Amino acid sequence: MQKYKTKELVISLYDLMHQYGIRRHNENEIALKLAAILVLSKEGKLPKGLKLSQSLAEYKGEWLALVESLKASEDSQxxxxxxxxxxxEDLPLPFLHSAINTLLKYEDITLESPAVDSIRTIISNFTSSTNxxxxxxxxxxxxxxxxxxxxxxxxYLMSPASLPLVTIISxxxxxxxxxxxxQSGMTADALSLMSENEFEVSxxxxxxxxxxxxxxNELETFNYGVSFSPMGATVPKHISDNIDTYDRFIIPTKKVESANILHLIKQCRETVIASVTEGFLYSTMEKDLRQYLVDQGMLKAVISLPSGIWTGTAVKTSLLLIEPNGxxxxxxxxxxxxxxxxxxTTRRLLSLRNIDTILEYLASDEQLACATTVSVSTLKEQEYRLDVGRYLLDPEEKTVNKILEEAQTVTLDSIVRFERGLPVKPDEGDYTVLEVGASELNDIGDISTPTKKAYISESERAKNQSGILQPNDIIFILKGSAGKLGIVPEDVPTTGDGCWMVNRSAIVIRPISDKVNPKVLYAYLKSHxxxxxxxxxxxxATIPNISLKELKQIPVIVPSDDEQEQAIECIDKxxxxxxxxEKLVLEQQTRQDQLWQL
Structure with a gap:
């Protein structure tokens, strides 16, 4: 057997389509249907005893007759x-001539796993042509x-992105x-015709x-179920309201990935695998479903996949291993x-390796750097959060946690007050304010003078005086450039026009305790x-963000007098x-501007 012959065939067909200018949305359909005709010919399953032949390449009438006989086949698939x-039928004759001659080269060659290799080749080489x-x-x-x-x-498998797994299991x-x-050109059926065991498609x-x-009122049941769900898709209202004769959607949900899980645990008895986006693992919206899976003993494992494992998106996902009767x-x-x-595999995409090792770690209860077992009681204490990073710490996090355990600490919210920005309007108001965002936060110290103007009314300014930035306020970005921070300079204007405020992506951290100086807290937050x-x-993964609720609870080491002095000196320096x-840059810019002036 020649392992890569199917791959070479599919690539040859795509090359021919591009050579003859056949660049259309149904490239996958054409390639798979042509490959299916080859497999049917090799297995003697073409209607009326037909076979691939040179005359099909020479006379389009014979080709059209073949296609018509396929359409009239007694085999429903x-x-x-x-x-x-x-x-x-619409393919141009020059392309058909070359394509059929290409197929004929493989007529006497044993194709290994043609369905699996075909879809694998399409995913690996032609991702731009599939959505x-x-x-x-x-x-x-x-x-x-x-x-x-x-x-x-x-x-039982569901959802379009599960199709490659269908060919493997078949x-x-x-x-x-x-x-x-x-339906997408009936490519699922075409792959079924190429499989060693044809699978049923609905x-x-x-x-x-x-x-x-x-x-x-009752679903047929299967042993296993799988869904690689569409990301970010929402369900119709009647599904979110559980208007369903099969009583599947007992946990309210608005997401397709969650609805698919509820469908699978109703349709399957033994094992269910479902892909979910990272947000499913910790968002408030999906907490009820996570709790249901954990409390019912259904959830067996969470496997966190890397970003860059999906074509066309960097969204981070995980696989849930569920046992409906578990x-x-x-x-x-x-x-x-x-x-x-x-x-x-490419500049943007990744591939998994050492799958046997993953299975070994799954079967074990051993505490490892990349694997751990968490009791149901602990998951309850953690409000049913399932993000892997919550239970698996990297070496740096372990070192930091050990330091924190041995130090005297206070929670951040016990020593600071958090302030939001002021309500502004784009072009009207009594006062001009300058908005501070991520772009004004540099890596050294003081925040650069902001340039984006906004406007605020006198009444809003009077009610929200605390929202105006004060000297040594700490600005913390919650969304976008999440985690970035800076400290407000001591000469910031605090009255009249030109006051500063944070934009909607940020929060103000303003120390209120004499236990820590603002400069010391800033130095601590910037420390390792x-x-x-x-x-x-x-x-x-798409828009990084930090929960303010979690930020409030991070422990802060109470510094000694010597540490405070060192931190203040560090920030001042x-x-x-x-x-x-900034002075040197300005001097250089001035010299540059003096050359060849207009």
Whole structure:
């Protein structure tokens, strides 16, 4: 057997399409249907005993006759694949001539796993031509391994992005059922025709009108279930309100990824694998579902995947391993984002490796750098947060935690007051204020003078005097450049026009206790200990953010008198250094401007 022949075939077909100017949204459909015709020909399954031949390449009439016979096939899957549209009939003859000659080269070659290799090649090489949002193929291999032995088992998969896993499982099982809302040229059926074991395909909305049912009130059940859910998609109101004859959506949800989980645990008995975005693991919106999975003993494991594992997005995701009939008293957390488990495939995309090691760590209760087991009682104490970083600390975080445990500390909110910016309008108000945001926060010390103007009324200014920035206020960015901070210079204007205020992405930290000087607190937050704590709070792959509730609770070491003096001296020196740099830059700019003046 020649392992890469299917890959070479698919790449050749794409190259021909590009060579002949066939650049359209249905490139995947054309490539897979042509490959399916080759497989059917090799297996003697073309209608009327037809075979691929040179005459098909020479005479379009014969080609059209072949396509018509496929449309009229008694095999419902063949008929459905080739009756969907006229994509094959509309192909230009010069392209057909070359494409059929390419297929004929593989007529006498054994193709290994043509369905698996075809979809794998498309994901790896032609991501720009597909909008399915597939994961790297290694993620599907991991999911397949997590399901384990499939002999004598039925597997149900849903959602478009699960299609690659369908082809993998069909290599091992004759009982695979795939439900997808996306017809997309019937590519799922085309892949089924190429599989060693054809799988059943149903084009329907599993959440709204599921296909696999016993009656109008009862779903058909399977052993295993999998969903790689669309990210950020919302469900219709009747689903969020649980207007459902199958009583699936007992936990209110507005997200498709959550609704898919509820559907799967109703449709499947033994093991369910579901992909979720990072926000699912800690957001308030999904807390009820997390609590339900944990309290019912269904959640077995959370596997954190690296950013860059999906085509077309850097959103961070995890896999949930769920046992609908389980009695789990703990949850295994595994972080596969480290170098042990990932390799770069392109500048932007990653792939998983050492899948066997991941399975070993899953089966173990050993405390490891990248894996830990957390009891249900602990998860309850943590308000059912499932973000892996909450339970697995990197070496730096462990060192910092040890230092904090041995030091005298106070919580941040016990020594400071938090202030928001003032309500402003774009172009009207009695006073002009200057907005401070992330761009004004430099890495050395004082905040640069802001340039963005806003306006505030006299009444709002009177009510919110505390929102005007004061000398040595600490500015902390909560959203966007999350964790960035700066300290307000001592000569900041505090009355009249030109006062400063923070924008909506930031918060003001204003010390109120004599236990710590503002400069000392700023130095602490900028220190290695402070930055490590802050980094652990950052969530969100698309827009990084920090919860103010969590920021308030970070421990602050109470400094000695000597440490306070050193910190104050450090900040004062930083300010002097910054002022000197700004002076030198201004002098250089002045000299530059004097050359060849207009």
């Amino acid at each position: 063949i008929q459905r694949v080739f009756s969907h549209d006229n994509a094959l 399915e949002g597939f994961a790297d193929f290694s993620v599907y291999l991991l999911a397949n391994a997590l399901l384990g032995d499939k002999s004598g088992k039925t597997t 290599e091992e099982s004759e009982s695979v059922y795939y439900e997808t809302i996306n 084009y329907s909305d599993a959440l709204d009108k599921p296909s696999y049912t016993k009656s109008k 009695n789990n008293q703990s949850v295994r957390f595994i972080d596969v984002t480290g170098e042990e488990f990932i390799k770069k 200990i402070g930055q490590t704590q802050i980094a652990s709070l950052i969530k969100g 930083s300010r002097e250094t910054q002022q000197a740099i």
